[in-house]
Amino acid sequence: MSDERTFFNEMLDEANTPRQPYARLAKWLEDKPANFLTKKGRDAETIFRRLGITFAVYGTEEATERLIPFDPIPRIISAPEWRRLSAGIDQRVRALNAFLHDIYHRQEILRAGRIPADLVLQNEAFLPEMAGFTPARKVYAHIIGTDLVRVSENEFYVLEDNTRTPSGVSYMMENRETMMRLFPDLFQSHRVAAVEQYPENLLQTLESVAPDPSKSSQTIVVLTPGIYNSAYFEHAFLADSMGVELVEGRDLFVDAGHVFMRTTREPKQVDVIYRRIDDAFLDPLTFNPGSMLGVPGLFDAYRAGNVTICNAPGTGIADDKAIYAYVPDIIEFYTGQKPILNNVPTWNCSRPDDLAYVLDNLEEIVVKEVHGSGGYGMLIGPTASKREIAEFRKVLETNPSNYIAQPTLALSACPTHVASGVAPRHVDLRPYVLIGDQVRITPGGLTRVALKKGSLVVNSSQGGGTKDTWVLED
Amino acid sequence: MLGRTASSLFWMSRYHERAQNVSRLLEVACRGAIISHSGQEDGTHWTFALACSDCETGFKQKYEELNARNVAAHMIFSKENTSSIRSSLELARNNARAVRTGITAELWEAINTTWIEFTDVSPQSVTLEKLPDFLSWVNQRAHLFRGALLNTILRDDGYFFSQMGNFVERSDNTARILDTYYWTLLPDSDIIDDGSLEHYQWSAMLRALSGRRSYRFAYPNARLKAFNIAEFLILRTEMPRSLAHCYDWIADTAEDLAQFYGSREPSLDMAAEMARDLAEKQMHEIYQQGLHDFLSDFISKNNLFAHQLGEDYNFA
Numbered sequence: 001m002s003d004e005r006t007f008f009n010e011m012l013d014e015a016n017t018p019r020q021p022y023a024r025l026a027k028w029l030e031d032k033p034a035n036f037l038t039k040k041g042r043d044a045e046t047i048f049r050r051l052g053i054t055f056a057v058y059g060t061e062e063a064t065e066r067l068i069p070f071d072p073i074p075r076i077i078s079a080p081e082w083r084r085l086s087a088g089i090d091q092r093v094r095a096l097n098a099f100l101h102d103i104y105h106r107q108e109i110l111r112a113g114r115i116p117a118d119l120v121l122q123n124e125a126f127l128p129e130m131a132g133f134t135p136a137r138k139v140y141a142h143i144i145g146t147d148l149v150r151v152s153e154n155e156f157y158v159l160e161d162n163t164r165t166p167s168g169v170s171y172m173m174e175n176r177e178t179m180m181r182l183f184p185d186l187f188q189s190h191r192v193a194a195v196e197q198y199p200e201n202l203l204q205t206l207e208s209v210a211p212d213p214s215k216s217s218q219t220i221v222v223l224t225p226g227i228y229n230s231a232y233f234e235h236a237f238l239a240d241s242m243g244v245e246l247v248e249g250r251d252l253f254v255d256a257g258h259v260f261m262r263t264t265r266e267p268k269q270v271d272v273i274y275r276r277i278d279d280a281f282l283d284p285l286t287f288n289p290g291s292m293l294g295v296p297g298l299f300d301a302y303r304a305g306n307v308t309i310c311n312a313p314g315t316g317i318a319d320d321k322a323i324y325a326y327v328p329d330i331i332e333f334y335t336g337q338k339p340i341l342n343n344v345p346t347w348n349c350s351r352p353d354d355l356a357y358v359l360d361n362l363e364e365i366v367v368k369e370v371h372g373s374g375g376y377g378m379l380i381g382p383t384a385s386k387r388e389i390a391e392f393r394k395v396l397e398t399n400p401s402n403y404i405a406q407p408t409l410a411l412s413a414c415p416t417h418v419a420s421g422v423a424p425r426h427v428d429l430r431p432y433v434l435i436g437d438q439v440r441i442t443p444g445g446l447t448r449v450a451l452k453k454g455s456l457v458v459n460s461s462q463g464g465g466t467k468d469t470w471v472l473e474d
Numbered sequence: 475m476l477g478r479t480a481s482s483l484f485w486m487s488r489y490h491e492r493a494q495n496v497s498r499l500l501e502v503a504c505r506g507a508i509i510s511h512s513g514q515e516d517g518t519h520w521t522f523a524l525a526c527s528d529c530e531t532g533f534k535q536k537y538e539e540l541n542a543r544n545v546a547a548h549m550i551f552s553k554e555n556t557s558s559i560r561s562s563l564e565l566a567r568n569n570a571r572a573v574r575t576g577i578t579a580e581l582w583e584a585i586n587t588t589w590i591e592f593t594d595v596s597p598q599s600v601t602l603e604k605l606p607d608f609l610s611w612v613n614q615r616a617h618l619f620r621g622a623l624l625n626t627i628l629r630d631d632g633y634f635f636s637q638m639g640n641f642v643e644r645s646d647n648t649a650r651i652l653d654t655y656y657w658t659l660l661p662d663s664d665i666i667d668d669g670s671l672e673h674y675q676w677s678a679m680l681r682a683l684s685g686r687r688s689y690r691f692a693y694p695n696a697r698l699k700a701f702n703i704a705e706f707l708i709l710r711t712e713m714p715r716s717l718a719h720c721y722d723w724i725a726d727t728a729e730d731l732a733q734f735y736g737s738r739e740p741s742l743d744m745a746a747e748m749a750r751d752l753a754e755k756q757m758h759e760i761y762q763q764g765l766h767d768f769l770s771d772f773i774s775k776n777n778l779f780a781h782q783l784g785e786d787y788n789f790a
Binding site: 049050052226227232233236237240246248250261262264265 | 476477479568575582631787788
């Protein structure tokens, strides 16, 4: 188990005195009767279920639609803390987009030897089909969710840059709506930065990267795999709150190099596609020929510059776990500045020295699959049994280049409603960033919380919950 | 609007109407089974419900005994029976989910809450005694759906397609119920006793179409009579489940769609012709043609219309 005394408690300092941003909340929590939060938690669950804010779980016969547990105690970030975080995120997403443009064009960073060329060119996430093509405004990753963890008062690490199709933003929005219904008094006593502008910002971002931005009105669509996808609610939510069509692959077709949707009348030309399906399924003619989700000919229409796909195909290379270790170099290479936000120190198991260290220290560290996600296929040394470690060691030795390793971080903890009352639980943070004509970062983001005592796994598929995240204004 | 969206709105309404129709049929059967003063052996009532909703064959393949528990299992809770209340509510909700962006929050909440509460009910808990309350709940939820729809959605193409689904299903249901027991509605079956099987079936048909009371207002001082009942359920436009009423609504909606899109499609002409036909027809002409022939002809024309509508607006 992680040592419970060494993690950073975001609400209370070493003397158990509330830190300044949490002062009012701590007092408020103290004043409430014992069962108050239990009742509010139930109210919240009813709201979520009625609204259908659910995610689908694969591989279970019953209860295929589940709620993500919602914790009614907000996580608070002060204005100065947020300024630093958002400056760091801004720097990072600009550098990642510059990197994507570079590797699909002149590949200066590879020529300069700052990243081993094979790591990029032999990577599954690198799409040779994108070489030489320049998307509108040179933006590749328009929507990014940067996963952050906090380890002390002033130390945040970037855990992952989700540059493909990051999800969860609808929870950020709905968590806020629910909190405003549950605790209007708390909002009166705190100046909380709004998040409700997100759909408007998303729409502005998508419009700004249309193939012909001078057109008076752009037709924008959200492309979903359909109602059985785990994030379907979010796809519908985003289309609805932007006021655009939610389409499936079968609703679109390509004619003479342009993309159209099938309407009840004449086909309508589409300018921008916010796709929530993976690269491999976009276009059966270019990528996975078995894809039923995609649109035949879409990639050619894209390369002809007649439609914008967000995020661009091939952006996955920027959040590949093997590339991750080089992001600090990427930032320095393209911006000439030191990174504002640090990476977690990472051992690349394809390097013999790193592998040797990892194998010697499996009990202490976290090992992740390079292409894994959702907390699967990973080993958390300190909480794993001897047997799990032994089994993982074998897998790792067979295919070391498939893994990276990181020290076990003492994730910060926030007050959370649990059976016994209020107790600290470990959290991470995913702010949502939009990149188009400008970089827009919604203050706050999605806080995920590991509800089990001592647990460091915050993924919703593994028993994690979410919290509303408040950025206080000055 | 996407063709797929039009399709989902059409089917969302159709399946809700279907769930309500099945529940009303079962309410009638249940009533018969509970107050058996009609003098019929128990099974008759359930046969009526099974036959009118076209699931008698499926039932017989699966169950030997004709009783409340088995009928409820088949017509309410069955996942295999595609016209059970469960299947209808689930399909209605799936269609609504597919067009979350095209319906209002109020409408979605009505649909979603119905489904959540329905799935919370264990089939074992619904005994004959509890069946009426449960069915009336289904009925009320369907009314809530339609009320939320009429009160909250924009009067644009989405609304028009949802109305089409509703009234195509409703007229199909009315025609099927009439056709199932058409022989009791022939004019020469008029000389019958109050306690007879025919009399019971007339009254069951009227109840299954929410017309038992309104019949009294449409035909003051009249006893139940085959000719009147048939006319009431086929030709009287003030009866909201009559074929004539349904096609008035469908033809008006087809006209609205033509105006909305600024072009006339073949389905509009079909609807107008069917509405005009029903408006001009007299009951004795229908008897001359043969009631059964008339009803089967209507059912197939209604299907053809729905098909043409899908063709015209790209939602096949």
